[in-house]
Ligand code: NA
């Protein structure tokens with residue numbers, strides 16, 4: 001197959017092959033999203049540009065930032081929260097995702113889609129610091145991605161504050177960590193490939209993660225009780241198709257235009273599929289004899305109060321630790337954008353429609369002739 | 374010559390003490406964390422980060438030269454042992470240059486990387502806080518540089534045919550390089 | 555040259571360097587670095603050299619490697635293992651070949667605290683071989699037994715090979731361990747059968763022991779194994795009752811061994827120091843190979859050579875049976891010459907995609923691979939366990955003599971290997987039990 005591709009490649013002189021590294025294994029939803037993106041790039045460029053996805057064979061998540069910087073890959077799936085010092089502004093926006101809890105009911109079931117729209121718009125147009133961070137790491141941002149909300153996935157019922165007290169929760173993210181402590185639970189940090197064994201053997205009581213990860217990480221076999229609504233918030237610190245700056249500059253304006261146009265594919269694909277999967281997998285949990293609970297109203301209220309208050313904590317923390325000067329202002333500007341996006345994604349029924357909304361509202365307005373140069 | 378070898382051995386010894394402490398602390402730290410988690414429901418914050426970044430970076434790179442001194446790096450003798458002893462000796466001597474090149478390059482490269490991480494004060498998220506990991510990047514250039522020096526010294530010893538002075542004795546007669554797998 | 559050709563040339567060059575006795579880690583780094591440079595340019599090679607070594611080594615799950623090594627070294631240096639053989643010896647005194655059987659049982663017992671088969675061989679060799687020689691056992695049988703028995707060390711958990719495999723294949727280490735329990739015990743049973751049959755056929759191999767052992771002595775010997783049993787129970791009990799994860803088990807086990815040995819009065823400062831130093835030597839030697847393999851994987855991925863080779867293997871036959879048989883033969887062949895962990899890290903980037911694309915269980919393959927690599931520990935010309943036993947016994951017997959003693963055990967291994975291939979449930983029933 002490779003030899004074939006090489007022979008074909010030799011025929012078209014200007015054709016450009018881009019190596020796209022992602023830390024997810026082949027066959028995962030993200031790999032499928034990546035393949036859809038590659039297909040879109042090929043179509044839109046009429047074969048002039050080709051993206052080859054390397055699922056977990058070229059760079060893992062810990063290596064992606066530096067690997068992309070040094071050109072081991074031309075493009076990469078960046079999880080910015082792995083690198084708090086490198087991407088503080090982008091991470092501040094991602095870490096404030098629990099504000100979704102403080103919005104009205106219309107955001108429910110569409111959290112990821114709305115957040116991705118708002119993040120795209122904000123990073124492309126209103127966050128020069130984010131752009132500078134990416135440039136500093138020799139990268140150009142061409143779109144974010146996000147999950148569905150994070151819930152409590154436990155091996156026993158954990159529905160209210162009483163039951164949360166003293167429980168050990170595996171969390172990945174400081175906002176969830178603070179929430180766990182505020183609710184009287186004990187946050188535990190561990191790597192995701194240990195989470196299953198830890199939950200099964202009772203080293204932890206709950207894993208705080210989005211519902212689709214129950215099957216992605218195989219957690220479902222150890223989960224007996226899911227409590228939805230809390231803690232809420234999504235994983236949003238993803239630069240899903242980061243392009244190496246030198247590669248970006250070496251492309252023609254048309255080729256960059258293609259990457260921006262195709263750049264809407266994964267931002268739409270990933271949250272859409274996550275939200276869709278959420279329902280399926282909760283059903284699977286029930287079929288296996290597990291229970292799906294709604295959070296106790298008092299716990300939900302306390303969680304909302306926490307989320308509101310935590311925005312200030314985040315601003316102060318990023319100012320103190322990473323020198324983020326205008327955190328307050330950024331979050332204040334971000335909120336109306338997010339509210340606008342909740343409305344924009346209300347009637348979206350397919351990931352193609354969602355990609356179209358992203359294109360019309362944000363990506364089409366980015367100037368391929370000057371962006372990232 | 375021998376004096377240089379003895380000096381190098383002394384240097385390796387002190388680096389090895391640090392590495393040995395890292396192993397002992399790794400054991401104690403993880404044990405304490407497990408005990409604190411189960412007995413007081415209070416895991417020690419930062420255990421995973423400190424173990425995987427600090428102790429592991431030390432344990433992986435700081436003893437490189439120590440292992441070279443004791444000839445503990447794993448290689449395959451099956452083909453060369455059929456060659457005449459003299460050929461074997463020259464081959465082994467010149468092949469040291471390859472090791473020198475590799476660890477010399479790694480020392481330079483990891484030094485650059487360490488300075489870069491120092492510049493941005495690189496950290497990772499750990500619980501509610503972030504923990505600095507930039508100091509751990511400096512264990513690589515130190516370990517690789519010492520390894521480079523030892524390999525180079527062995528090459529010079531081979532060229533000049535002098536006595537090495539490096540302490541290559543293993544504590545046990547049967548401690549072969551593979552006493553491990 | 556096409557990219558694939560560059561990749562294949564790299565593999566060839568790698569084999570040449572390893573053949574020239576360049577350390578395996580250095581060989582892999584050299585080839586990957588120059589290969590990436592040639593293929594992708596200086597910046598990419600230079601970048602990879604900066605990113606991969608650090609990221610490979612600073613890994614939480616990998617921290618269990620030094621900790622399990624330390625556990626084994628502490629148990630050995632503090633002589634926690636000696637009681638095992640003594641007890642087995644007294645209880646089996648009357649049976650023909652009883653001492654050799656005791657050696658195998660001792661290996662199996664030590665396996666549950668020791669992650670590697672060479673360490674297991676060395677430990678039992680020091681204890682069991684002199685005893686067997688005292689009773690005028692054949693030197694071939696005596697040394698062959700402990701060389702082969704040592705391979706149980708990497709099958710019964712903990713197992714360094716399985717930990718590394720689990721990290722690279724992204725599979726559950728607990729499930730691998732559970733699969734290893736069955737195969738380790740079956741290996742033990744097979745070896746005991748070999749001893750019984752051999753001694754039946756030729757009683758001169760193991761003259762029967764005339765000593766009458768009093769029941770009181772037997773019970774007393776049982777009491778002497780409490781330290782190692784305590785460590786064993788602590789590790790497995792804590793692991794399966796949720797006190798700690800498999801990654802943490804190594805550190806807990808090492809600490810427990812220190813405490814138990816200290817209480818038993820067998821852990822001096824000197825012995826503790828030896829255990830730490832050996833842990834350092836082994837850890838750094840293993841990790842530099844791991845770094846080389848991690849770099850090599852990128853080179854093979856970028857050149858497309860890995861994919862080319864696996865397409866070549868799969869393309870030859872649609873029937874998975876022949877593909878698997880091919881893989882087994884390749885490992886047996888490589889295993890004749892290569893050191894097992896290097897061999898595994900070298901080949902997994904090519905073999906794993908084949909296994910997953912064929913929808914075979916990665917846990918099952920991990921256990922089969924461990925068994926294959928363990929067989930390679932006792933096949934000539936490079937058989938690590940045999941070399942270690944040779945080091946232990948000195949001039950008692952030639953290396954060739956030990957290899958001769960091992961042949962019978964390899965036959966038992968092949969039978970077990972065939973069973974694992976035809977009845978995958980043999981490996982998988984324990985891991986699947988909880989599901
Ligand atoms: Na073992």
Ligand code: NA
Pocket residue numbers: 889890891892929930931932933934935936937938
């Ligand atoms: Na062999």
